[in-house]
Amino acid sequence: MAEYRLSFTKGSSVQFLSHLDLAKTIERALRRADIPLAYSEGFHPHPKMSFGPALAVGISSLEEYLDLETVIDIPAEDLQKRLNRSLPDGLQILAVKRCLKHPKPLNAVINRAVYNLIFEVDPSQQPAIVDALHHMMDSDRLEVTRTNKNGQKVVNIRPWLHNLKTETLEEGELQVVITGEIGSNGNLRPDDIVQLIPFPVKVRRIVRTEMWHEENGIIVKPLDLC
Amino acid sequence: MSEWERIASRLVEVNKPTRYTGGEYNSVTKDWDTVDLKVALAFPDVYEIGLSHLGLRILYEMINDHPQMLAERVYAPWKDFQEVLRSEGYPLYALESKHGLKAFDVVGFSLQYELSYTTVLTMLDLAGIPIRSAERSETDPLIIAGGPCVYNPEPMADFIDLFLIGEAEEVLIGLFEKIMAYRKQGLAKARMLEELAKLPGVYVPSHFTIEYKEDGTIAGVHSVTGQKAVRAVVRDFNNAPSPKRWIVPFMEIVHDRVAYEIQRGCTKGCRFCQAGMIYRPVRERDPQRIMDSLKQLVRDTGYEELSLTSLSSADYSHIQRLLEEACGCFTPAQVNVSLPSLRIDSFSVDLAKTFQSNRKGSLTFAPEAGTERMRRVINKGVTEEDLMAASEAAFRSGWQKLKLYFMLGLPTETEEDLEGIVRLARKVEQLGRQVYPKTNALRITVSVSTFVPKAHTPFQWHRQISVVETREKQKYLQDNLRSKVVQLNWHDPILSRMEGIFARGDRRLGPVIYKAWQKGASFDSWTDEFKYECWTAAFDEVGIDPDFYLRERSYDEILPWDHLDSGVSREFLKAENERAKRGILTADCRNQPCTQCGVCFNLGVGTRLAGDDHG
Numbered sequence: 001m002a003e004y005r006l007s008f009t010k011g012s013s014v015q016f017l018s019h020l021d022l023a024k025t026i027e028r029a030l031r032r033a034d035i036p037l038a039y040s041e042g043f044h045p046h047p048k049m050s051f052g053p054a055l056a057v058g059i060s061s062l063e064e065y066l067d068l069e070t071v072i073d074i075p076a077e078d079l080q081k082r083l084n085r086s087l088p089d090g091l092q093i094l095a096v097k098r099c100l101k102h103p104k105p106l107n108a109v110i111n112r113a114v115y116n117l118i119f120e121v122d123p124s125q126q127p128a129i130v131d132a133l134h135h136m137m138d139s140d141r142l143e144v145t146r147t148n149k150n151g152q153k154v155v156n157i158r159p160w161l162h163n164l165k166t167e168t169l170e171e172g173e174l175q176v177v178i179t180g181e182i183g184s185n186g187n188l189r190p191d192d193i194v195q196l197i198p199f200p201v202k203v204r205r206i207v208r209t210e211m212w213h214e215e216n217g218i219i220v221k222p223l224d225l226c
Numbered sequence: 227m228s229e230w231e232r233i234a235s236r237l238v239e240v241n242k243p244t245r246y247t248g249g250e251y252n253s254v255t256k257d258w259d260t261v262d263l264k265v266a267l268a269f270p271d272v273y274e275i276g277l278s279h280l281g282l283r284i285l286y287e288m289i290n291d292h293p294q295m296l297a298e299r300v301y302a303p304w305k306d307f308q309e310v311l312r313s314e315g316y317p318l319y320a321l322e323s324k325h326g327l328k329a330f331d332v333v334g335f336s337l338q339y340e341l342s343y344t345t346v347l348t349m350l351d352l353a354g355i356p357i358r359s360a361e362r363s364e365t366d367p368l369i370i371a372g373g374p375c376v377y378n379p380e381p382m383a384d385f386i387d388l389f390l391i392g393e394a395e396e397v398l399i400g401l402f403e404k405i406m407a408y409r410k411q412g413l414a415k416a417r418m419l420e421e422l423a424k425l426p427g428v429y430v431p432s433h434f435t436i437e438y439k440e441d442g443t444i445a446g447v448h449s450v451t452g453q454k455a456v457r458a459v460v461r462d463f464n465n466a467p468s469p470k471r472w473i474v475p476f477m478e479i480v481h482d483r484v485a486y487e488i489q490r491g492c493t494k495g496c497r498f499c500q501a502g503m504i505y506r507p508v509r510e511r512d513p514q515r516i517m518d519s520l521k522q523l524v525r526d527t528g529y530e531e532l533s534l535t536s537l538s539s540a541d542y543s544h545i546q547r548l549l550e551e552a553c554g555c556f557t558p559a560q561v562n563v564s565l566p567s568l569r570i571d572s573f574s575v576d577l578a579k580t581f582q583s584n585r586k587g588s589l590t591f592a593p594e595a596g597t598e599r600m601r602r603v604i605n606k607g608v609t610e611e612d613l614m615a616a617s618e619a620a621f622r623s624g625w626q627k628l629k630l631y632f633m634l635g636l637p638t639e640t641e642e643d644l645e646g647i648v649r650l651a652r653k654v655e656q657l658g659r660q661v662y663p664k665t666n667a668l669r670i671t672v673s674v675s676t677f678v679p680k681a682h683t684p685f686q687w688h689r690q691i692s693v694v695e696t697r698e699k700q701k702y703l704q705d706n707l708r709s710k711v712v713q714l715n716w717h718d719p720i721l722s723r724m725e726g727i728f729a730r731g732d733r734r735l736g737p738v739i740y741k742a743w744q745k746g747a748s749f750d751s752w753t754d755e756f757k758y759e760c761w762t763a764a765f766d767e768v769g770i771d772p773d774f775y776l777r778e779r780s781y782d783e784i785l786p787w788d789h790l791d792s793g794v795s796r797e798f799l800k801a802e803n804e805r806a807k808r809g810i811l812t813a814d815c816r817n818q819p820c821t822q823c824g825v826c827f828n829l830g831v832g833t834r835l836a837g838d839d840h841g
Binding site: 030205 | 237
């Protein structure tokens with residue numbers, strides 16, 4: 001038995017995979033790579049594999065995390081090489097670390113995520129949109145409406161928005177980088193920002209670029225926490 | 227932003243976006259600019275159904291293995307994504323390169339069921355390709371079609387340039403090499419079709435003219451080129467290509483497993499069964515080859531389930547040994563092995579015990595008819611004792627759920643045969659209660675479909691029962707069958723009616739299909755999408771009485787598919803139909819003397835059973 005923490009990308013076709021489909025895809029890739037996953041005991045054994053915070057369908061990522069347990073002990077570099085050979089395009093293992101002890105779950109440690117949003121906007125509205133975005137950081141409350149199966153509710157996302165930067169890429173094309181809370185203490189969603197812009201914008205692309213654990217201003221990456 | 231990225235940015239709006247992205251493991255994207263022939267393999271239904279189909283996987287790999295050709299896949303987009311394509315002005319595209327279908331040299335449709343015909347029209351339209359062959363120009367792709375429906379392709383004759391009848395893997399590459407050569411020579415499409423018509427399996431509907439009598443039946447069929455279409459057949463099935471780079475989808479598909487064909491063909495000779503006639507003779511693969519292939523497939527896909535497929539896998543000569551070997555090899559690696567169908571005997575239950583350690587699921591038996599007499603008529607030589615023995619074996623082995631398949635409206639059916647279905651189901655129920663007196667989990671599911679006479683079968687001359695008759699019979703079963711244990715399922719009689727019209731229709735149905743599609747018919751096999759009013763209006767406007775196609779035909783009548791040769795002789799079909807009337811069984815030529823169906827003689831092929839030497 002050996003435990004590993006992996007970081008990986010999720011792009012191209014794979015960004016449209018649901019959390020469940022992603023798990024199945026990685027499970028099959030591990031089997032192709034002949035890396036035997038450990039399974040739980042019991043009547044319905046399930047693979048010992050757990051992901052970091054879920055990513056909405058359609059958002060790609062430069063940095064996702066996954067913990068898994070294998071029945072054999074493989075050097076981390078081997079695991080990375082073998083798995084990369086059997087993954088579909090869009091999934092790439094960036095780093096693998098063999099955990100010395102059973103790590104705290106990814107979902108319990110990761111509490112910050114950075115998103116890069118690219119919008120198409122009406123060039124005449126661009127300065128106003130940029131102003132509106134910057135104004136968000138100065139507001140005390142930012143209310144968005146969220147819909148779930150129990151209906152709609154209004155949420156103040158301001159406490160979860162930690163940073164926001166804009167950059168004009170070219171005329172009519174705007175990049176917004178947001179750093180926000182993720183996990184059990186709150187969740188900033190890229191959609192929240194889209195909703196708060198008081199002008200029509202077309203979302204061209206959203207990328208999650210980074211995740212980490214932050215406490216009292218100290219940043220630790222998940223791979224350094226296992 | 228590239229054109230395709232514009233589409234990609236809208237994929238979050240649609241249901242199941244991975245239907246439209248491609249990029250699956252083992253899919254092949256070849257260099258567009260360095261090949262000479264580009265083929266789009268099209269399935270007129272949604273991704274999860276289309277990718278479940280084995281035939282197109284075989285062809286996809288064969289074409290992509292050719293250095294000068296490429297094959298890409300396209301499935302019918304669901305309505306939400308059709309909306310996206312239309313609003314963005316992007317054509318229906320193939321998943322690999324995202325090129326619109328118009329950019330391909332050939333678009334090949336797989337016609338698996340009659341109710342997918344209008345979806346073919348939807349796909350052509352979304353691709354911006356003129357729908358009728360006559361309206362297409364030299365620069366449009368050649369539109370071809372294959373699959374079981376093309377054994378009577380006439381209703382689709384207006385839309386398809388060329389049909390490939392039979393087992394395409396035998397002739398497809400040869401056909402495409404010819405097309406490449408003719409293109410280089412700059413041959414016009416009409417001339418090219420004349421040349422291609424000389425190849426085995428090829429049927430060019432525009433080369434045939436049909437004359438009709440006043441009563442609507444066919445007076446004569448004239449071939450402009452003098453060529454007759456004969457079904458293509460795989461002569462060396464043991465060595466025939468089978469997919470090695472099995473595409474692993476991102477989403478769950480209908481048959482979400484590796485499928486490996488252990489044999490082709492079935493000669494049990496059920497008289498209603500088209501597959502049992504058009505895939506003759508039986509050709510088995512060697513067990514060693516099967517095991518080698520399975521190991522490779524499991525290793526290269528990472529799939530958690532594999533299926534040993536064929537029309538009747540329990541009949542495979544070494545099925546028990548093969549199954550034991552496969553389970554011994556794959557079960558420890560958490561890979562499940564399964565068979566798609568079982569015979570009604572305790573041997574089959576023993577087989578099921580080998581591969582299903584979990585008996586929570588159900589076992590399915592298909593007696594097809596309720597009485598001994600009726601089963602003799604259809605040549606299903608199964609007795610009541612067989613069914614009871616198999617059911618008892620299943621119950622005693624731990625299964626608590628059984629499914630029983632029956633057909634309604636078979637030739638010569640009487641009330642007694644209907645009662646027989648009820649009686650059989652009750653008997654199985656009683657047996658179940660004896661074995662499991664205390665459980666609530668006992669379930670007998672009775673599934674009844676409506677008999678639809680199909681071309682090239684002994685029952686091709688019979689009439690199909692009406693919707694009203696079907697409903698009466700279904701009601702009888704409903705009133706007499708349902709209990710806490712017995713559940714009844716049936717097919718929508720209107721869909722069976724539509725299937726029957728096209729299964730034995732002629733080319734005068736082309737305008738009806740076109741009209742119904744214009745009125746909004748598409749995805750007809752999806753009960754929620756089926757719009758009967760479009761069809762009734764289309765029949766009215768074209769002036770065709772659909773019941774004409776459901777009636778009984780006489781032996782003298784020229785049938786719309788008579789000019790297509792399946793290898794099985796008309797005399798055999800007729801003789802079988804006569805034997806049916808007298809309730810005489812015909813043996814399986816797999817291990818009994820030849821039944822003179824004509825397929826081996828006419829097509830130069832033979833039954834091939836796997837040797838005992840294990841390879």
